[in-house]
Amino acid sequence: MTREAPDADVTEDGLTTGEPKTYAAGIPGIAASLQHGFAEMGVVRTARTLRIINQREGFDCPGCAWPEGQGKHRKAVEFCENGAKAVAEEATLRRVGPAFFAAHPVAELAERTDHWLGKQGRLTHPMVLRPGASHYAPISWDNAFALIAEHLRELSTPDEAVFYTSGRTSNEAAFLYQLLVRSFGTNNLPDCSNMCHESSGAALSQTTGIGKGSVSLADFEQADLIVVVGQNPGTNHPRMLAALEDAKRRGAKVVAVNPLPEAGLLRFKNPQNARGLVGRGTELADEFLQIRLGGDQALFQAVGNLLLRWEDARPGTVIDRAFVDSATEGFDRWAEHVRALDWDAVATATGLPHEQVEALARLVAGSDRMIVCWAMGLTQHKHAVATIREIANVVLARGMIGKPGAGLCPVRGHSNVQGDRTMGIWEKMPETFLAALEAEFGVPVPRAHGHDTVSAIRAMRDGKASVFMAVGGNFAAATPDTEVTEAALRSCALTVQVSTKLNRSHVVPGRTALILPTLGRTERDAQAGGDQFVTVEDSMSVVHRSRGRLDPASPHLRSEVAIICGLAEALLGPDHPVPWAEFISDYDRIRDRISRVVPGCADYNSRVRTPDGFVLPHAPRDAREFRGTVSGKARFTANELTVLEVPAGRLLLQTLRSHDQYNTTIYGMDDRYRGIKDGRRVVFVNPDDLRDLGVADGSVVDLVSEWADRERRAERFRVVGYPTARGCAAAYFPEANALVPLDSVAAESGTPTSKSLIVRLEPV
Numbered sequence: 001m002t003r004e005a006p007d008a009d010v011t012e013d014g015l016t017t018g019e020p021k022t023y024a025a026g027i028p029g030i031a032a033s034l035q036h037g038f039a040e041m042g043v044v045r046t047a048r049t050l051r052i053i054n055q056r057e058g059f060d061c062p063g064c065a066w067p068e069g070q071g072k073h074r075k076a077v078e079f080c081e082n083g084a085k086a087v088a089e090e091a092t093l094r095r096v097g098p099a100f101f102a103a104h105p106v107a108e109l110a111e112r113t114d115h116w117l118g119k120q121g122r123l124t125h126p127m128v129l130r131p132g133a134s135h136y137a138p139i140s141w142d143n144a145f146a147l148i149a150e151h152l153r154e155l156s157t158p159d160e161a162v163f164y165t166s167g168r169t170s171n172e173a174a175f176l177y178q179l180l181v182r183s184f185g186t187n188n189l190p191d192c193s194n195m196c197h198e199s200s201g202a203a204l205s206q207t208t209g210i211g212k213g214s215v216s217l218a219d220f221e222q223a224d225l226i227v228v229v230g231q232n233p234g235t236n237h238p239r240m241l242a243a244l245e246d247a248k249r250r251g252a253k254v255v256a257v258n259p260l261p262e263a264g265l266l267r268f269k270n271p272q273n274a275r276g277l278v279g280r281g282t283e284l285a286d287e288f289l290q291i292r293l294g295g296d297q298a299l300f301q302a303v304g305n306l307l308l309r310w311e312d313a314r315p316g317t318v319i320d321r322a323f324v325d326s327a328t329e330g331f332d333r334w335a336e337h338v339r340a341l342d343w344d345a346v347a348t349a350t351g352l353p354h355e356q357v358e359a360l361a362r363l364v365a366g367s368d369r370m371i372v373c374w375a376m377g378l379t380q381h382k383h384a385v386a387t388i389r390e391i392a393n394v395v396l397a398r399g400m401i402g403k404p405g406a407g408l409c410p411v412r413g414h415s416n417v418q419g420d421r422t423m424g425i426w427e428k429m430p431e432t433f434l435a436a437l438e439a440e441f442g443v444p445v446p447r448a449h450g451h452d453t454v455s456a457i458r459a460m461r462d463g464k465a466s467v468f469m470a471v472g473g474n475f476a477a478a479t480p481d482t483e484v485t486e487a488a489l490r491s492c493a494l495t496v497q498v499s500t501k502l503n504r505s506h507v508v509p510g511r512t513a514l515i516l517p518t519l520g521r522t523e524r525d526a527q528a529g530g531d532q533f534v535t536v537e538d539s540m541s542v543v544h545r546s547r548g549r550l551d552p553a554s555p556h557l558r559s560e561v562a563i564i565c566g567l568a569e570a571l572l573g574p575d576h577p578v579p580w581a582e583f584i585s586d587y588d589r590i591r592d593r594i595s596r597v598v599p600g601c602a603d604y605n606s607r608v609r610t611p612d613g614f615v616l617p618h619a620p621r622d623a624r625e626f627r628g629t630v631s632g633k634a635r636f637t638a639n640e641l642t643v644l645e646v647p648a649g650r651l652l653l654q655t656l657r658s659h660d661q662y663n664t665t666i667y668g669m670d671d672r673y674r675g676i677k678d679g680r681r682v683v684f685v686n687p688d689d690l691r692d693l694g695v696a697d698g699s700v701v702d703l704v705s706e707w708a709d710r711e712r713r714a715e716r717f718r719v720v721g722y723p724t725a726r727g728c729a730a731a732y733f734p735e736a737n738a739l740v741p742l743d744s745v746a747a748e749s750g751t752p753t754s755k756s757l758i759v760r761l762e763p764v
């Protein structure tokens with residue numbers, strides 16, 4: 001993409017590569033986070049802020065959705081390098097106000113990188129870009145709401161508007177946002193989850209009847225086997241390493257399945273204890289299966305096949321017959337299917353030697369309490385849903401659900417992405433939820449499914465949607481097919497971004513564009529009824545409070561709740577049956593409504609006030625019941641095996657996160673664990689593949705992705721010889737998003753296939 005080219009040259013000149021690290025955290029982790037904290041927030045604010053992350057009376061860390069310990073297990077100060085960076089990024093002392101916008105025309109800002117934009121600081125005033133104007137100018141909140149309402153009323157149908165959510169939005173704001181959108185008359189509620197764990201939700205709903213994970217943190221204390229598939233916790237869920245370390249020290253086995261030897265999976269130096277600071281740390285993975293991209297479905301079919309074989313040899317020793325017979329259906333069909341497995345296909349798909357597959361199967365067969373964790377390495381493939389169903393098959397066959405120390409564990413990304421779904425942010429919420437909403441508020445709610453992220457982009461591209469609003473996130477940079485998405489946003493009559501910091505989405509505006517600045521997690525939320533707290537749900541269904549303590553970045557900021565209610569009043573009028581104004585002054589009033597509409601949330605206000613919050617019900621976890629499936633039983637499934645075919649001379653490319661970014665927010669230009677310094681436009685390739693392709697390590701190439709409709713190009717990436725699986729490559733998103741075709745999505749979940757793109761390297 002042309003906009004990155006100038007900066008890319010600068011960074012490539014300074015880029016250095018070194019040996020990948022073999023351990024995560026330790027002293028370099030503490031140093032990195034303090035450095036970042038001091039640079040953004042100063043020393044006093046750094047100390048004050050880092051002390052109250054994830055404490056009962058503090059704020060929920062905006063870094064990730066990994067749960068906090070409960071009761072006595074809660075750490076006094078839970079240190080996490082990337083949590084600290086996420087906080088510093090939000091609590092920065094830099095500001096982006098009217099003077100900044102007066103000095104920088106939008107056309108100039110559009111040439112800047114995501115890193116530069118984010119570094120400018122916190123947004124302080126509502127701003128508007130009028131049709132034909134070159135600069136954003138200040139606007140009052142009332143006029144901003146009136147402008148949005150005017151545009152929305154002009155649409156020929158509410159379905160011409162799209163309302164996106166990112167996963168940092170609190171439960172209270174999410175609940176009101178979906179109520180506003182549905183009161184207006186559409187289910188167009190795409191969210192970041194569409195690009196994230198949608199595949200997990202789909203597969204788990206089909207097989208267990210509920211689209212959420214079945215384990216709690218306490219289960220990690222009892223598991224004897226933890227399989228971590230397609231996940232890089234050292235960078236993306238650092239606090240999970242402490243749980244893995246504890247498990248290891250108790251004698252549990254840890255298996256990592258990944259094309260990359262990620263530092264955090266190999267060894268962990270826990271900064272919380274002396275062993276981690278001065279010792280060698282703890283070896284984590286007992287087995288490391290360096291799998292080819294997209295090979296996990298084949299791997300778990302192979303494990304299933306071996307389990308059945310060993311069961312045949314010694315009946316009653318491997319398959320949990322009692323559980324299978326009483327609580328599941330479809331076992332025989334699954335068994336028949338995986339017995340007929342084509343082992344050559346398994347070898348091609350996984351790239352793994354048979355002994356390694358067998359070693360994993362032996363651990364699975366010998367385990368009494370097994371947890372399988374996964375993240376984006378599984379969800380962003382064409383056959384993602386089938387792959388996760390395959391994991392469910394193995395877990396069900398061993399009866400590893402609904403008992404202590406065992407279960408399915410999709411590890412969520414954004415800190416409240418799971419809560420947003422619980423609160424109704426979904427383009428296809430079930431009828432029971434919609435009916436309850438209607439009954440509670442006396443407003444009619446539409447039933448036709450709305451757009452997800454990819455179909456929303458198509459609708460804007462095709463002129464079928466012309467107003468785009470986002471509560472959080474960075475739609476322009478996070479979504480696939482950058483050129484198509486940016487043109488789609490620019491073609492809108494109005495784009496509205498509720499944001500904390502400047503990002504790409506503000507500089508790819510519709511004909512009219514609004515930036516509405518909002519409070520972050522760390523900040524005090526003072527309303528007429530006193531200081532408010534909000535609530536969030538972590539990856540293990542624990543709902544708890546979050547209360548910010550810092551003074552807001554600007555007196556002009558409004559909370560997300562206040563923004564949504566302000567817009568609702570302007571759009572729906574003073575006679576609307578929902579008492580929007582009352583909600584702003586006292587969030588308990590929102591929670592009272594949540595308790596009557598959202599399943600499992602009865603008595604919400606008192607239960608979130610208990611010290612650790614409360615856990616939402618989960619029938620498979622709590623009672624080994626599978627009420628949510630059609631038959632009321634857990635379902636085995638037979639899934640046709642997908643083997644990704646790659647033409648000669650091409651590689652399979654995954655797009656992933658560096659250690660110095662939070663999705664589209666770029667903290668810095670290093671990827672410490674992978675040995676990269678001062679640059680992001682790199683492509684990691686196995687040295688043997690480089691030799692076969694005749695491409696020199698360190699040379700500069702264009703990445704060209706090949707897809708049915710056309711080719712896509714991302715320019716000027718430095719080649720880094722790296723120990724990834726053969727035939728596979730990796731590059732960072734969002735830079736590589738230009739390569740992801742809009743129509744290349746996972747079957748059944750619609751998630752862009754950002755982890756398996758067919759690319760060739762073109763030397764420049």
Ligand SMILES: Nc1nc2c(c(=O)[nH]1)N[C@H]1C(S)=C(S)[C@@H](COP(=O)(O)OP(=O)(O)OC[C@H]3O[C@@H](n4cnc5c(=O)[nH]c(N)nc54)[C@H](O)[C@@H]3O)O[C@H]1N2
Pocket residue numbers: 063064082196229230231232233235236237257258259260262291292293294295296375376377378412413414654655656657658659661662663755
């Ligand atoms: N610091 C930090 N924390 C974050 C984020 C962040 O950007 N920065 N993002 C948050 C969000 S929204 C999310 S969703 C999570 C993401 O957390 P992750 O899923 O850990 O994020 P990715 O960087 O996409 O890493 C994917 C991992 O899967 C591996 N992988 C890729 N393809 C395959 C495959 O086909 N099979 C297998 N077995 N492995 C594969 C990759 O090598 C990599 O280790 O992290 C959350 N936490």
Ligand SMILES: Nc1nc2c(c(=O)[nH]1)N[C@H]1C(S)=C(S)[C@@H](COP(=O)(O)OP(=O)(O)OC[C@H]3O[C@@H](n4cnc5c(=O)[nH]c(N)nc54)[C@H](O)[C@@H]3O)O[C@H]1N2
Pocket residue numbers: 166167168169192193195196197376380413414471472473474475478479480498499500501502503518519520521560655656657662663664665733734736737740754
């Ligand atoms: N190629 C490729 N693409 C991907 C992925 C991938 O692995 N590869 N991963 C996907 C995944 S898993 C996800 S979750 C998406 C992420 O997609 P998004 O959630 O849309 O993107 P983020 O980068 O997390 O959003 C960052 C912006 O959120 C705003 N923000 C931060 N905190 C707050 C807050 O408290 N309130 C409000 N209103 N705004 C706030 C800031 O303005 C910041 O610029 O990207 C997806 N895109």
Ligand SMILES: [Mo]
Pocket residue numbers: 192195196197412413414
């Ligand atoms: Mo995510």
